[in-house]
Amino acid sequence: MYITVTTFNKYHGPKPLVLDGIVKLVKDPKNAYDAEAIECEMRYFGKIGYIANSTNTVVKGTMSAGRIYDKISDEYFAKIKFIVGNVAIAKVLTSDEFIAEVENPESDVNFLCDNPNAIKLMEE
Structure with missing residues (x-):
């Protein structure tokens, strides 16, 4: 599954975007503009867009x-x-890919997630 990540120009521009960079996806149900909003966060930058x-x-x-x-x-x-430009196309990690990222101590997943073992793995 591939998604489009749009970034905030005024905060970071495309600066946080790097190939193979990990993006944390966080549902934002209290978003005033979109009930299905999903925030995108990256290590070192925090929230970069949606x-x-x-x-x-x-x-x-x-x-x-x-x-x-x-x-x-x-x-x-x-x-x-x-x-x-200021848009990235990202691949949502499969369960196996997520587990491989967690097993890599250098992966940003381990820095963006307090408890990787608590993440409900995606059904494939």
Whole structure:
């Protein structure tokens, strides 16, 4: 599953975006503008933006926040695969990929998540 990550220009611009960078996905049900909003956070930067959820911002071939909202837990992870300007296309980690990231002590997953063992793995 691929998603479009839109970033905030005024805070970081495209600076946090790096290929194979880990993005923490956090549901934001109290968002005043979008009940299916999913925040994107990165190590060292914190909140960098959101998963796109509009026909104007979702890159063709990727899923919107609304389409993945019920498929992921309240907190989950993705890996950046493509970067174009201030937009990244990230792959939502499969259960096996998530476990491999947790087993790597240098992975950003271990710095972005207080308890990786508590994450509900995505059904495949």
